[in-house]
Amino acid sequence: MNYLNNTDLKTVKILNKSEYPSKSAAKDKLISNVETLVKDLDLKDGAVISFHHHLRNGDKVLNTIMKEIQRLGTKDITLVASSLFPVHAEIIPLLQDGTILNIVASYISGDLGKAISYGELKGNLIMQSHGGRARSILNEDIVIDVAFIASPSADKFGNISGVNGLNSCGSLGYAIVDSIKAKKVVAVTDSLVEYPNYPADITEDFVDKVLVVDSIGRKEGIVSGTTKVTKDPVGLKIAKDTLKVMEATGLLKDGISYQSGAGGISLAVTSYLRDYMIENNIKGSFASGGITGYLTNMLEEGLFTSLYDVQCFDLESIESLKRNANHIRMSASQYGSHEVSAVVDKLDIVILGATEIDTDFNVNVSSGADGILMGGSGGHQDTAAGSKVSIIVSKLFSSRIPLIKDRVDIITTPGSTIDILVTERGICVNPLRTDLIESFKEAKLEIVSIEELKKYSEHIMGKPKEIEKTDRIIGLSEYRDGSIIDYIYEVKR
Secondary structure, three states, X not given: OOOOOOOOHHHOOOOOHHHOOOOOOOOOOEEOXXXXXXXXXXXXXXXXXXXXXXXXXXXXXXXXXXXXXXXXXXXXXXXXXXXXXXXXXXXXXXXXXXXXXXXXXXXXXXXXXXXXXXXXXXXXXEEOEHHHHHHHHHOOOOOOOEEEEEEOEEOOOOOEEOOOOOOOOOOOOOOHHHHHHOOEEEEEEOOEOOOOOOOOOEOHHHOOEEEEOXXXXXXXXXXXXXOOXXXXXXXXXXXXXXXXXXXXXXXXXXXXXXXXXXXXXXXXXXXXXXXXXXXXXXXXXXXXXXXXXXXXXXXXXXXXXXXXXXXXXXXXXXXXXXXXXXXXXXXXXXXXXXXXXXXXXXXOEEEEOOOEEEOOXXXXXXXXXXXXXXXXXXXXXXXXXXXXXXXXXXXXXXXXEEOEEOOOOOOOEOHHHOOEEEEOOEEEEOOOOHHHHHHXXXXXXXXXOHHXXXXXXXXXXXXXXXXXEEEEEXXXXXXXXOOEEEEEEEEOO
């Protein structure tokens, strides 16, 4: 009750002696059995549950919990997973039997992506950006009944740390919004430690239950996909040309803020950037995103003042997070939500990849050449929109299929936020960026139109065949602000 505006405090009832409260005791949150936990949670048909993906392809928690939910017979679950990996193929039967009805994710790959593309999800798929996911949860567009948080370490009261434990995975940035807004929060850990567990990514006041299991997964699985600099001469040429582009923007100077992906070409750009900064005595402000050892080394060398870390992409970055105070954890909301003063909005340059791009600069990183889901926005949308300059780096051909299309299969990131494309056959600038075009002319940097590159690639490889799809819409590609930018159609087998 709000007493502040009560004009007569004498009307307020006070406790008498017999009503005084007794001393409180710490709540027992420990549970050692998955079945007991799920029964205790009393999940109803249609419940909304969430998981994070910091263990990436090493995660075991999602499969363990979902199989128990299936065994107990709960149906029509909406699964809100920040990302799903090949290891999660084990839940495909749960799509087929109706245990899982809907899925909301920022990234999907492997056989699970294939199953969804072929129409095995009975309900709807929503593909979000990382920032969009955080926004939708904090705004309660998505209301989570239970958040299951894979916890590399936890104490019996629920203080969770990502840098301690058998399967330390680093920053738990994607799980933070879940812990804040979910009706119930369960820490799932294989490393129960003494109280207090510090430093805590998520603190005990946000955690209702602590489930102790034999294993939450394999931390080695966080190193999934490419996390090494490419050795391919074509990729290295693209990276060298990208550095020239960055120089021509005028942003390579003291105070630069930067983010790159963990693909081979993107990491090569980061490697060349390091050399450039050393040679020119440049000290950057911050680097951000999913952090790799390449960036932590640059932090140690003093090339950046700080790192903002929402997720560690390799084991080296985990160790950096443990020891370096300038390696800073952040939530997915702080990282990418368009409704806050997000870190992405302070980026000078971001280096991104593309599965395909069209002549309007729309980018697809959600599906492959066969139309099958094999990715998703992650932070692609967020960084492209927030950065001063967004640069796509990609080979002009992949498996003999041209990169540039008339229209991408699924719009993941709208072309209005993509500024530059760098390929081995030329550099394209979005016509919307007349300022960059002028800067590149002054720098005598040769540019070509994206239409020219498309024409060239089709001359060499021919026009790719259309993907055969049904007329059934199985999902939506959502922009970071919640608007819908494309449909996702079922692929014909």
